[in-house]
Amino acid sequence: MSSLTETFNLDACLKDARQVSRKLAKADRNKGLLAIADALETHSGEILSANAKDVTSERSKGTKEALIDRLTLTEKRLEGIAESVRLLVKLPDPLNKVLDGWQLDNGLQIRKVSVPFGVIGMIYESRPNVTVDAATLALKAGSSAVLRGSSNALNSNRVLVRVMRQALQDAGLPQNAIQLIDSPDRELVTQLLSARGKVDLVIPRGGSSLIQHVVETAKVPTIETGVGNCHVFVDASADLEQAKAIIINAKVQRPGVCNSAETLLVHKEVAACFLPDALAALSKLNVELFACERSRAYFPEAKNASEEDWETEYLDYKLAVKIVDSVEAAIDHISTYGTMHSESILTNDMKNARKFQEEIDAAAVFVNASTRFTDGFVFGFGAEIGISTQKLHARGPMGLAQIVTYKYLIDGEGQIRS
Amino acid sequence: MSSLTETFNLDACLKDARQVSRKLAKADRNKGLLAIADALETHSGEILSANAKDVTSERSKGTKEALIDRLTLTEKRLEGIAESVRLLVKLPDPLNKVLDGWQLDNGLQIRKVSVPFGVIGMIYESRPNVTVDAATLALKAGSSAVLRGSSNALNSNRVLVRVMRQALQDAGLPQNAIQLIDSPDRELVTQLLSARGKVDLVIPRGGSSLIQHVVETAKVPTIETGVGNCHVFVDASADLEQAKAIIINAKVQRPGVCNSAETLLVHKEVAACFLPDALAALSKLNVELFACERSRAYFPEAKNASEEDWETEYLDYKLAVKIVDSVEAAIDHISTYGTMHSESILTNDMKNARKFQEEIDAAAVFVNASTRFTDGFVFGFGAEIGISTQKLHARGPMGLAQIVTYKYLIDGEGQIRS
Numbered sequence: 063m064s065s066l067t068e069t070f071n072l073d074a075c076l077k078d079a080r081q082v083s084r085k086l087a088k089a090d091r092n093k094g095l096l097a098i099a100d101a102l103e104t105h106s107g108e109i110l111s112a113n114a115k116d117v118t119s120e121r122s123k124g125t126k127e128a129l130i131d132r133l134t135l136t137e138k139r140l141e142g143i144a145e146s147v148r149l150l151v152k153l154p155d156p157l158n159k160v161l162d163g164w165q166l167d168n169g170l171q172i173r174k175v176s177v178p179f180g181v182i183g184m185i186y187e188s189r190p191n192v193t194v195d196a197a198t199l200a201l202k203a204g205s206s207a208v209l210r211g212s213s214n215a216l217n218s219n220r221v222l223v224r225v226m227r228q229a230l231q232d233a234g235l236p237q238n239a240i241q242l243i244d245s246p247d248r249e250l251v252t253q254l255l256s257a258r259g260k261v262d263l264v265i266p267r268g269g270s271s272l273i274q275h276v277v278e279t280a281k282v283p284t285i286e287t288g289v290g291n292c293h294v295f296v297d298a299s300a301d302l303e304q305a306k307a308i309i310i311n312a313k314v315q316r317p318g319v320c321n322s323a324e325t326l327l328v329h330k331e332v333a334a335c336f337l338p339d340a341l342a343a344l345s346k347l348n349v350e351l352f353a354c355e356r357s358r359a360y361f362p363e364a365k366n367a368s369e370e371d372w373e374t375e376y377l378d379y380k381l382a383v384k385i386v387d388s389v390e391a392a393i394d395h396i397s398t399y400g401t402m403h404s405e406s407i408l409t410n411d412m413k414n415a416r417k418f419q420e421e422i423d424a425a426a427v428f429v430n431a432s433t434r435f436t437d438g439f440v441f442g443f444g445a446e447i448g449i450s451t452q453k454l455h456a457r458g459p460m461g462l463a464q465i466v467t468y469k470y471l472i473d474g475e476g477q478i479r480s
Numbered sequence: 481m482s483s484l485t486e487t488f489n490l491d492a493c494l495k496d497a498r499q500v501s502r503k504l505a506k507a508d509r510n511k512g513l514l515a516i517a518d519a520l521e522t523h524s525g526e527i528l529s530a531n532a533k534d535v536t537s538e539r540s541k542g543t544k545e546a547l548i549d550r551l552t553l554t555e556k557r558l559e560g561i562a563e564s565v566r567l568l569v570k571l572p573d574p575l576n577k578v579l580d581g582w583q584l585d586n587g588l589q590i591r592k593v594s595v596p597f598g599v600i601g602m603i604y605e606s607r608p609n610v611t612v613d614a615a616t617l618a619l620k621a622g623s624s625a626v627l628r629g630s631s632n633a634l635n636s637n638r639v640l641v642r643v644m645r646q647a648l649q650d651a652g653l654p655q656n657a658i659q660l661i662d663s664p665d666r667e668l669v670t671q672l673l674s675a676r677g678k679v680d681l682v683i684p685r686g687g688s689s690l691i692q693h694v695v696e697t698a699k700v701p702t703i704e705t706g707v708g709n710c711h712v713f714v715d716a717s718a719d720l721e722q723a724k725a726i727i728i729n730a731k732v733q734r735p736g737v738c739n740s741a742e743t744l745l746v747h748k749e750v751a752a753c754f755l756p757d758a759l760a761a762l763s764k765l766n767v768e769l770f771a772c773e774r775s776r777a778y779f780p781e782a783k784n785a786s787e788e789d790w791e792t793e794y795l796d797y798k799l800a801v802k803i804v805d806s807v808e809a810a811i812d813h814i815s816t817y818g819t820m821h822s823e824s825i826l827t828n829d830m831k832n833a834r835k836f837q838e839e840i841d842a843a844a845v846f847v848n849a850s851t852r853f854t855d856g857f858v859f860g861f862g863a864e865i866g867i868s869t870q871k872l873h874a875r876g877p878m879g880l881a882q883i884v885t886y887k888y889l890i891d892g893e894g895q896i897r898s
Contacts, residue, residue, distance in 0.1 A: 084815075084839065084841075087838070088838070164860065166853075166858070166859075166860065170849055170853060172859065177841075179871055180841065180871070258695070258696070262871050262872075263871070263872060277676070277699065278676070278699050281695065281696050283870060283871070283872035285872075301894065304894040307894070307896055308894065308896055310896075311896035311897055312896075315896070315897055397502075415891075419889045420505070420506070421502065423502075423595075423598065423887075424887060425887060425888060426887070426888045426890055427887060427888070427889055427890070428890045428891075428892060429889075429890070429891045429892060430891070430892040430893055430894055430895075431588055431890060431891075431892030431893075431894070431895040431896075432895065432896045432897050434896070434897035435584075435588060435890065435895070435897055436888075440584070440897070441584075441590065441888075442582065442584065452701060453597055453598070453680050453681070453701070453885040454680075454681060454701035454703075454872060454873045454885070455872045455873040457885055457886055457887060457888075458887070458888050467871040467872070467875055468875055469841075469842065469843055469844070469845060469875060469876070470843060470844045470845070470854075470859075470875075470876050471837045471845055471847075472844055472845070472846045472847070472849060472853065473833075473846075473847045473848070473849075474846060474847060474848040474849030475848055475849075476719065476722040476725070476726065476848055476849070477848075477849045477850065477853070478725055478726055478728075478729035478730075478733070478849075478850045478852070479729055479733055479850050479852040479853055479858070480733075
């Protein structure tokens, strides 16, 4: 890997990544992971001072504190990152699992076995912890990682990658299993996304404009992640106390993440009972409300919702509110505006619960629960590289099992086809 | 669906496809399939006369007879097509299978359930049977099919689609579950490949230039299929009689298909024993041989192989031949020139067999068997929409289980995230 230069050689980087990827499945990947965890702590001074440079530079641009916070590493956060790498070590190896197997009448024995992708590219925004997450998840899954973080975290990413590469070498693993595209040149992103046969999968992680750019530009396989315009629908038969707790949780427990709720749909029959109390409670929690005309009759303080509100993933203390006439109308609204991430119906009507789960086309469809549960750790995957909102390959939270592929091994004794 | 016109409205076609796709999972899809099978036979006269037009027009262009044959339908072939639709009816429904399920500590019950993609596009070359295959496989898998065949089969495809749509309607299913892009305008292919959110998956099926064009142009998820530069490697310890039978089978049993062998690699230690006899036998079966310098010493009638021969998927009575020094050299050659389809080692050395299966990155890796077995029907899938040579989503033969996706259904009792 070359250092910062105008002439970063992506082709050489990808060739190196491919070459070492052939050896990763058989290498002691857990040893490499432990070495990385230790090195992140040993080199915390270096890492934090590089990060401080990024933070200072970003602050001088007048960036919002919420974004500065995402960029910032601390001793404690770094320990948390190292700890999550150690947890990865404890997870079962996702490779060489016999996923299926059978024998044909002619005696051929077929095994379907999990194997690494090979080279995985990650394009992501400012959080430097993603640099470690992505590299170590790929390594555990037997693939080389080629990382492209955002330029405002370049100092942090550069030191993090250097420390991880050194740790790999010390553990007897190939350094080139982890590489950083160490240049601000945007053309390199286009090159990476066009490198058919050289990179097996690119995962974008970040805001919707990044995701859109990547999936529309890419000529290599990609997995769309993380854009969540999620809905909570309070049906006529819902337990309204429970419903209030759930919409509050889905909206304010962590508003900046993709599985938080962005629109509340309420069945007209319970609007009068539910809305005044629930919206007052949300408002008290500093949630700004954008409501349809009918909803505003029950809570005039809410602003008028426009078409744009139904479409928006606020990622903020903001919520759109709409009264609907039926479960069908709720499903129609979600089918029109949803992003196939997480949707929830709150109901005691079994028929409606089933209808909603059958007809809503989303990665996770909840009955009587907060949308906030769509998460690789919550689901028990032990890790998460992102939440897929596409239907090809993986849907919903992606852990180790979702970043491997498979091949068929077929053992014969001279069989030919007749 | 509009009839042939300069202004075919793809957007309306895709909207219709989406709308009816919502109902397919619960519709009696098998009833629709049986109606289609019957209708193909009832309307055979109409279909064959439309096909005759395509054949006449193609013949007048001086097209090769092999290609004319692929285009041609006969009463018997049509019966075969109808019969394969009836076999599809007997296969288990790929939808609503609980693929996995567990309960979280907080009581949330998670089910991972197979569901349809929604709208599947197929872009394919002249064989009109693919029109029926693709439409009926998509239907069985609960998705709408939007078909784009080649212009030289347009008369056949148009009648086939009309007959299938009428059969669906007669069976009480929505006609728009099967639609043909009924215009020769190539711009419509680009539009289909750019229709993000409107088509969930596009599968190209045809020659390598079609596949390349599709995967490089597409902004929608695609699955690369069917390009097979497959190798048979005869190791030093191979049973040479068996090896001769296998390379003959892999090359000449059906040379025009993707899982036939294109290059024979032979370990130097058995070259003298194996090559004269094996190459003579292949030559007698009209196989044209392109051999490396060392191989030609054992069979001077062979032509000189060039770099291009190692790269070429002949799909013909042609075979490249090369002597290699070791199993490692064979693996290197295949890693350089293979297309990740099907590769075979013939050996009695367990260590080499294992090494080859571990290190070769292909959908199907055989030991002591012909590459010709990579096939959805042979594998027991009961159907095949193509053979994937990519790593995302599906690898190798794709049956019904590979053209569905999944979602998570999560049942709670008021759970919120803490």
